[in-house]
Amino acid sequence: MKKLIASLMLSSLMVAGATTMANAAPVRIAFLMYGNKAEFVQLMERYAKEHPAVKQGLAEVTLFDGRYDAAVQNDQGQMAVNSKYDAIIINPMDFEANIDVVTVANEAGIPIVVTNARLNTQDMLSEVVSDxxxxxxxxxxxxxxxxxxxxxxxxxxxxxxxxxxxxxxxxxxxxxxxxxxxxxxxxxxxxxxxxxxxxxxxxxxxxxxxxxxxxxxxxxxxxxxxxxxxxxxxxxxxxxxxxxxxxxxxxxxxxxxxxxxxxxxxQDARGQAQGSIDVAMKAVVGDDYKPMSDIWEQYKGKMEWNDGKTKRYDVPWTIVTPENVDALLKDRGY
Amino acid sequence: MQTGSRAGTNPLAMREYGIVFAFIGLCILVGALCQLKVVQGTWPQNAFLTVNNLLLILHQISVNGVLAVGMTFVIISGGIDLSVGSLLAFSGMMAASFATRSPGVTAWAGNYGAFIPIVVALAVGSASGALNGWIISRFKIQAFIATLGMLMAGRGFTMAVTNGNPISALGPEFRWFGTGKLFDAIPIPAVILGIVFLLAWIILNKTVFGRYVYAVGGNEKSARTSGINTKAILIWVYVLSGFLAGVAGVILTAKTGSAQTAAGTSYELDAIAAVVIGGASLSGGIGRLTGTFFGALIIGVMNNGLDILGVQSFYQLIIKGSLIVFAVILDPSRKLTA
Amino acid sequence: MPEPMLSMSHIKKSFGGVKALVDGNLDLEAGRIHALCGGNGAGKSTILSILMGFYKPDAGEIRLNGEPVQFHSPQQALAAGIAIVQQELSGIPHLTVAENIFLGEEPRRGAFVDFPKLYRQADALLSSLGFAIDPRARLDTLTVASQQLIEIAKALSRHDARIVIFDEPTSAIGEKDAERLFEVLRELAAAGKAIVYVTHRLAEIFQIADDYTVFQDGARVATGQVADINRERLIEMMIGGAIEGEFVKENAPTAEPVLELSGLGRAPWFEGVDLTLHAGEILGVYGLVGSGRTEMLDTIYGLETPDEGEIKVFGRPLPPGDVKAALATGLSYVTEDRKRTGLILSASVGSNLSLAHLRHLHSLGFVKRPAERALIDRAIAGMRIKTPSPAQLVRNLSGGNQQKVVFGRCTAGEPKILLLDEPTRGVDVGAKKEIYRFISNFARAGGAVLMVSSELDEIIGMSDRVLVIKQGRNVAELPRRAADQKSLMMAAL
The missing domain is CATH 3.40.50.2300 (Response regulator)
Incomplete structure (x- = not known):
C-alpha cells in the first residue's frame, strides 16, 4: 500500500502536496539524539534529512535534542511512544540509563533502532553502529x-x-x-x-x-x-x-x-543515520520495502542489507588519508 | 550585640595579602613536588618552575581571567552573571563567521581579516550584556534569574547562527589573537589579559563609575539617596561583562581555531570561582581586581601543576572544589559580613 | 537588703589587648526592672554577652541566687533561666506566629510537626502573656510592634526564664506600641522575674525602670534606684561630668520660605500635606510609626514620585521623583535607618563621605583624589567623627559615629535644606549632643531643617514649630511654646 503511494508520489513530484493527502501519511520516525552541539550529531541530522525516503515524503523524521541528559532522553522516548510514532531511532547518551527507551518502545510494540552508540541490552530491533x-x-x-x-x-x-x-x-x-x-x-x-x-x-x-x-x-x-x-x-x-x-x-x-x-x-554519520532509517522503514512498511539509501551499495561486501534483519549492523570505519580526503571534503561541499 | 573594638588594620588589605600568600604557597608546593621528581631522577629538570611555563599559565588563564574581570564588576555590584559562557560562545561564533575561509556556513560568512570579526564579537557581547542589565534594572528581576535566561538563550542563538555546526578554517589575521606571540615569547592572549586587567583596574579604582559600582553593591538604597542613577550603573556593569565575554570569545576561538556551539560551557562557574577565591563577597560591595587576578592564577596554576604532575582529573576537581570553600572559610574579613 | 537574684562582681574582659571591661558589676533583684545605661563602648554589651554565655570572663565572679555559676555556652545560660529578647527582629516572615515561637522546639509526632499541639501551646503562652495575637497568623502580616511581642514570647517560651534581657526593644516601634510593651514588662516583673532593660531613650528609663546601673569605660560608675535621680543627673553620670542642657538650640527662624509643600500626596501613605519651611527654622514633624512621615520625606527628596500636589524650593517647583534635581537645589536627606538606607557598610568612612559628591570631584570620569581627600578631611573634622583613619570600614564605628558619617555626607555639599528622619536613633548621649549642636548651627547659619522624630523630648527640645501627622495627613501645627508632651500625644493619637 505505502509502496504504491510512494511510486505515485515519485511520478507526480508533488512531494509537499502529497504528504497532506489522505491515506498518504508518511511513516513517522522519532530520532532521539543525545545532544545537538557536536558537529558529528549535526552531520547525522543532515544525512537523516537527506535520506531518499525522507526527501520523497515517504518518511517524516522528527529530531529530538536530548540535551546531553539520559533522563531527558528517556522522557522523550516515552513521549514518542505516547505520540504514537511509527518507529524510534535512538542515538543514546548513556549505555545503561537509556535502556529504558527500548523497554517502553517494546511494550508499545514500536520498532526501535539504536545507532551511533551502543546500549547494554539485546532487546532492540537492531543496532546500526560503528564498533x-x-x-x-x-x-x-x-x-x-x-x-x-x-x-x-x-x-x-x-x-x-x-x-x-x-x-x-x-x-x-x-x-x-x-x-x-x-x-x-x-x-x-x-x-x-x-x-x-x-x-x-x-x-x-x-x-x-x-x-x-x-x-x-x-x-x-x-x-x-x-x-x-x-x-x-x-x-x-x-x-x-x-x-x-x-x-x-x-x-x-x-x-x-x-x-x-x-x-x-x-565514523560514517551517513551510514549510521541512513542505515538506521532503512532498517526502521523496513520494520514499519513490511516486506515490500527495499532499502533506498545508497550506503548499502557503498559497503557491499562489508555490511550486507540482509533484508533488514541483521541484529547488529557494523558500519565500517574509513581511515582518512591524503589519498581519499579530497573526495570526502567534496562530499561535504568543500 | 557589639563585640569588642577592632584593631585599626584594614581587613581588605589583609585579604589581599592573604591571597598572594596562598598563591605563593601553592607555587612552592607544586614546585617542590616537581623538584622531588627531579631528585628521584624521573625528570631531567623542574618543568614547573620555568619562565615558559609561567607564560603558558598566563596563556591558559587568559579566557577565564578576562571573564573573571567582568564577573568582578558584576559581583561587586551585588549581582551575578551566569550568561558569560554562553555569550562567549555566541560572540565567538559570530566573530568566526566573519573570519572563515570556508564560505556557506552562514549566509554572510567570509574572511574579513581580524578587525571586523573582533568588532562583531565585542558588539554582540556588549549588546547581550546590555539586555541583561536592562532586564535586571527595568523589571527588578534578580540577576541570577535574568542571566540564567540569557545562559540558555545565548546558547540557543549560538546554535541558530550555523544550525549547530562549528565554524573553522579561520583566517591567520584573526587567529593571531589566539596563537600569536609578542617578541616571539609572550602569548597574545596573555597580553590581552594584561591590558584588560589594567584598564579594568583603572576603571574600578580610579573613576567615579568604579566607586558607584561599589556603592550600588554595598547598599543600593544609600546609593540612590546619594543621587546615583543606580539603574544606569547596573546596565553598564552588565554591558562590561558582556563586552569582556566577547573578548574572551575572540581569544578562545582564535586559540582553538574553531568556533564550537559547546564552547565556554560552564565557564561562568570558573569565573565566579576566581572572583570568590579572590575575596569578593557574593552579597556585593566587596571585592578587588587584584584578588580576582590571583584567584584566576591559583586555578590556572592548579590545573597546570596537576596536569604536569600527572594527577587524575577527578582529584583535580576535588582539589579545586575544596579550595573554593577553604578560600572563603579562611578569609579573615569574612566575619565582618556575618 | 535582700540577697540579689544575680550578682556579677569584678568582671574583667579584654579582646586582644583592648580592655572592654575593667571592673564590671551588676546586681539584679527579682521582681524589678533594671535599666542598664552607658554610652557605646562603655561595656554594657560586653557584660550582657558574658551573662548570656557568649564570652568567658577573664576574671570575676557570677552568682545566681547565691551560688557561683559559670556559663561556657549560651545554651547553659538559657538553661539557667537567662533569656534575651533580640534587638533586631529575627523572625521568619513566611512562617506563622506559633511556628516562629517554637522554632527548633516544635512538638513532634514522629518526623512530623504536631500542629494541633503547636497551636495549643502557642495559644496558651500568648494568652498567659496577655498578647492578643492569633498564633495562626503569618508573621509578615503582623505590625512591627506585634512582631516584637512575638520575640518576647519566643524568649520566654524556651525555659523557665528568671532573668529577661531587653536590648533596645523600642527602637523599631512607636510610642503607642511602646506603652503596650511596658505593660508587658511590668507584668513580667510582677511575676517575679528580674528584667534588664537597655535603651538609649532616657525618658523610658524614668517611665519604667526601678533600678539603674551606669557603665562608663568598662566599669560600673553608679547604681541605685531610679526614684532617687533625675534625667540631668543620669546624663551626667553617663558622660562622667556635668552637662549644660541636653539640647542645643541657638537658631532663630526667619520669615523667608525655602520649602513649600501644597497638597502633596502619595497613596496609600499620605495625602494633602501642606507645609512651609523657613530659612533658619527647625520644623519638627511628629507622628506615630506608620503615619507616613518617612514616606513624605522620601517623596520630597525625589526617591519616590508623588501622586498629587507640588513641592517648591526657593519659590521654584521641584521636578518630582528626581534625586539629582533635589540635590542640585540644595536639599539633603539623612534617612531613618542608617544601616539599611544610609550607609554603605562594606565601604570605608571616606568613600561614604564622598559618595554623593563624586560627580563634582572628577575630571573625565577620573576621581580627583586630592580634592576628594580634602572633602573627607573637612567632613571628619567638621562632624568630629572618631575614626582611626578615613580608610576604616564604616561598620567598625560606633552608632553615634556612623550617624555622624551620614550627616557628614549629607552636609558636605553645603545644602540649604536638611531633611532628617530620626536623626539620633541608636546614638549615645554624648554623640546626641554633638548632633544637636550641629543641627542648631546649621539653622543658625541660615539653613532650614525638617526633622521627623518619634522621640518627644527631641521634638520639643529642638523644634521652632511642630507639625503633627496622623494617618498621612497633617492634623495640627503647634508653635514652640505650645508644644509639650501631652498636647503632641493628644494630637497624634
Missing part, C-alpha cells in the same frame, strides 16, 4: 605504524566512564599490545571531555612536563586531536614530527589530514 573498539584500534594503529611501533605516546581520553572512552580505550590498548613488549610507552592519559579547548591546555601542560619526549598523540576523538595540534604549534614544535590520530572525521580533521598533520578515522 568503537575497532575505531580505537584503527587510530592507535595509525599512530603506531607511523612511529614504527617505537616511542612515547599520550592518550587524550573522552569523558571518564562513558562507553566511548571505555571502548575506544580498549581498542587503543589492543593496538599497543600488538607492538613488542615495552617498545611503546604511554607517558600520560587523561580526559579532555571531547573538547578541543580542554585538550589544548592539557597537551600544552604535557609538553611542558615532557619536553621533546612525546612522539605520538592518540586522541579519542578528532576535536581533542586538533586541540593537541594547536598545543604543539603554540609550543613551537613541528606538527609533522608527531604521529597524531583522532576519530570521527569532522571537517576540521579532514582539513588537517589534507595538511598532513594527522590521521582521522571516519
Amino acid at each position: 568503537d573498539v575497532e575505531g580505537g584500534y584503527l587510530e592507535a594503529k595509525a599512530v603506531l605504524e607511523k612511529l614504527g611501533c617505537k616511542g612515547n605516546v599520550v592518550i587524550i581520553e573522552g569523558p571518564k566512564g562513558g562507553s566511548g572512552e571505555i571502548e575506544r580505550g580498549r581498542g587503543n590498548e589492543r593496538a599497543i599490545s600488538e607492538c613488542p613488549e615495552g617498545a611503546v610507552k604511554v607517558l600520560e592519559r587523561k580526559t579532555a571531555n571531547w573538547s578541543r579547548a580542554e585538550a589544548l591546555d592539557l597537551m600544552q601542560n604535557w609538553l611542558t612536563a615532557h619536553p621533546k619526549e612525546i612522539d605520538g598523540v592518540i586522541g579519542q576523538n578528532d576535536e581533542m586531536a586538533l586541540g593537541a595540534i594547536e598545543a604543539i604549534k603554540s609550543a613551537g614544535y613541528d606538527v609533522k614530527d608527531f604521529a597524531i590520530a583522532g576519530i570521527d572525521g569532522v571537517t576540521d580533521a579532514l582539513r588537517a589530514v589534507k595538511a598532513g598533520e594527522m590521521t582521522s578515522i571516519l
